[in-house]
Amino acid sequence: MVYLVHPLQITSVASLDYREAIRAAFIGGIGESTGDLDHDLLSIVLQLQVKSGEAVNFHIPPYVEAWKGGQNTELVADDEEEKNLDQTTTAQNREHSQGATRSFPPATQALAESVFMDSTWLQKQLNLIDRRRQIILFGPPGTGKTFLALKLAAHIAGNDSYTEIVQFHPSYSYEDFFQGYRPVTTSLGNLTYELKDGPLRRIVDQAIKNPEYNYVLVIDEINRGNLAKIFGELYFLLEYRDQPIKLQYSKDDEDTFVMPENLFLIGTMNTSDRSIALLDAAMRRRFSFVELHPEKQPVKSVLPLLSEHHFGEEVDIEEKYGLASLRAHLKKEAAVRIENSNAADG
Template sequence: MGVERHAIVCAAAQKVFGTGVLTGRSSFAPELEAWTLPAARELLHRFVENYDGSADEFLVKLKRQISDASDAAVVLAAELLYVNLVPLNAGTVGPDRKFEIIETVLSWTPRRAAIPADLAEAASTGSIKGGQAFLNYRWAQFAFLIRVTVRLLESTAAERERLLGDPWAFRDLAQAVFADHDGKYRARSQLHILLFMLFPDTYEPIASERHKQLIRDAFADRLAGPAGDVDRDLAEIRRRLEQESGGPVGFYAEPWRSKWHPPERPRPQRGWLVRGANVEGVNAVLRWLEEGFCSVAWAEADEIAAGASREEIEAVVTTAYPDAVNESKYAHVLQLSRFLTEMQPGDLVATVDGDAVYVGKVTGDAFYDDTDGRDLARRRPVEWSAGSPLSRRGLSEATQARLRDRRTVGDLTRVMAELASEAGLDDEVTDDVKIVDETQPLVIPMLTEAFADGLLMPPDWLRETADLLVVKRQLILYGPPGTGKTFLAARLAEELAGPERTDLVQFHPSYGYEDFVEGFRPRPAANGTIGFELVPGPFKRAVEAAEAEPGRPFVLVIDEINRADLAKVFGELYFLLEYRNREISLQYSPHEKFKLPENVFVIGTMNTVDRSVALVDAAMRRRFAFRALAPDRPPVDGLLRRWLARENLPDTPARLLDEVNRRLADPDRAVGPSYLMTRQAAHRRGLERIWATEILPLLEDQLYGSGTDVEQEYGLAALLEALGIDLP
């Protein structure tokens, strides 16, 4: 089955890329010559030479760069992205996301262009686990494909045909344009997979350079002598193994995989920050790099064995620092426990020295050696990356934020995938670290026409609302009763994040920080007494769930957000709502750093009858985007009529609602359409019930003290008479 899927993927890539390079014709718009040198150079200029280093999502940046390009350039971009995406299995990028990316790009040109059925089937299939690079570095892979295409199209037709028939000559050409704009090589995985798709009889379906090396080393006994070229060696190894086995060989299948693949780790890999630039006034980092280790001090404390329990560490710390307060003592124990016990061989480690960031791999257990003094005595052997140091300023905001941790030993697991990849150690990163990588692109689906049609709301308004939420991260829908605020908030959240990643909580006057974030709750203790346990609230639970899936959005819907004392409920979280890449300590968890992930979104609803939006304090307004839902403005204006038409019901309820709101003449007090979006409103008895039990009580409350005779002015009979409607 794997061989068949590979064959389908390779045939599709060869059809798009090979046919395009040789004939110039587009596979998505056959009448268009998209694979031309002018179109390729246009992409090179717009996307590669004018590099966009902003933190925006790939498609957002790409739209800025090429949406107004020529039809040929846009279609060529879509087809190169197809080449990038087609080999990836569903575990890397799902079919829906593949099609969404490609179709979004095609939507930027008025020309009719679509993915043919056979190519769509190949993209749905996929066959290769591409790894995190195909998520984090799509921009680099796309730029690499553009550079390769330009170089090919600069050649003569005869030369292009020769290159596409010679796997080694083609590799030489691709490697000549391999480097990114800054001299790094982030498109390694794309190079390996492109070679396989175009020349499956020569190259392996392997995205990882490290895996290729491990396989070559494990089966080196099949080689008469290493060629010094891992791809040529693998081709020879495959030929020998197929002769031995009498059939096809798959290096990711048994019995071959276990011969080269490293054994599974006993616990998930983690990433660590260990500070050494100021150890009692001395910079130890250069010595770490030269001698291959990292260390922590605590010179006053005696030797502690590697793997010691927290109780054992605490005993030594208490002796060494008898006057330390409990909070300080806890911090000492936590740091030492991380370095001596939690850190394991195979983990990744980083250290900083000014703007320079160094990354390496822990290669052994902790040990104690005070030959050079006790400040450097507690050590871990580290294999530091041989390349130049990374620039802290060149890293993502999320990674820079984690590197601000002032503690001697900090947890970098959630950003270590980026650090390792930038340092050339991406093949050392396990799936455990990749899964929780908070620097990976956030996948937010586009709102479809079908979704808008189901809500009977304008798609442009809904997309603008979603864009506001994505940019600001916090959004409030406000308006009078019955405008569908809660319904829309929940539906929007579920469409963007999915029902399983959406939670709803309702605020009320007695709601507090302990309910929303975390607080102590009484729990029966083991000895029969009552104790107290720190219990997370809905906000902290949402954050914990979001941290487990950093590439997916999580939405917390807060209904009637203005009914609670917001400063009291949010507490120190007000700061994090505005500064997502900062860490703080929560009031009930002072020893733990808390950060609000970028993939947590908040949608609040606010009833303007309860409290005008103008009365919300400035701190709240600055942190939330506000979107009005008013009966006299889109998307609510005309909503009831659209619903009645869809349900084939008379428009009497809509005429009655318009008359009520005309008489009220106050947008904040207007009556929303949801009261009448029911089949009960289609007949007199139902209307009378709705008026008597919902609309008139609402108006009596709103107009209390105004001297208005609500029944006479807004009663159903009065309105029907004024409109000349005779209901049976």
């Protein structure tokens, strides 16, 4: 009904899953989620209208490709069929565009159980990463962003040797992240400088040598660094991966660099430190943003937060904090209270 009254401002998409997918695909254009789905969609629609000069229909090109990965524009009633179509389309697109590059494995039940999140939601995020190549998980501290980023990276790559993690901070630089001259001591004890590769350059070289594998770089606390200083000319490659460019330390005109298609970036960002709106506009355009908030699913069920608190402690979160465990604990407490009450009456 609202769409009929305000067709130029309200989207006609009724499915909650689809509306959330649209927000995930276009949130980078408006900067920061307000936490209100309808408000975010309105901002997205208005922004797209300003760019196109006409009403926005998310069921037709060019918009449908952005949030459904190029599927047929008619809605699919059955959620399971929709998920299967998403996976098939994503794999086909990867096969046509990248040749031998391996498609993503689907979100398995094992992955869902390891992060205590719904497999359908996880599949949507995998589809988003596959389509955009770069995403940022954002939200307040303790919502499991780093934990989830590492799990997604391992799932996408299939092997820890194909993943790397780096954490940004205020003094982090281009030379730390990509490539720069570093002091070294020679065998004679003299001090000299050598060009050393940073984590991005190392993982890029591996990805280029092995195009049949997926590589993932996790950038923790991405908003804590000076992004313009850290990325430098690499900003361009985040959007135009097939275009070779000269680097800051290129030896000659023929020494060019490209960002391989089989490299994926997953960033994490604490919104308590800095708002998405304060990020460089170029960075917001090049990344898709996925919100993790304690008052919203999938974080609302509390277990990802506990997983992050117990990370590295080999604690079985489901066994310790799962519903069955909580019920058993409450039953035991009730029995103790009854026993104490009976003892007092006696």
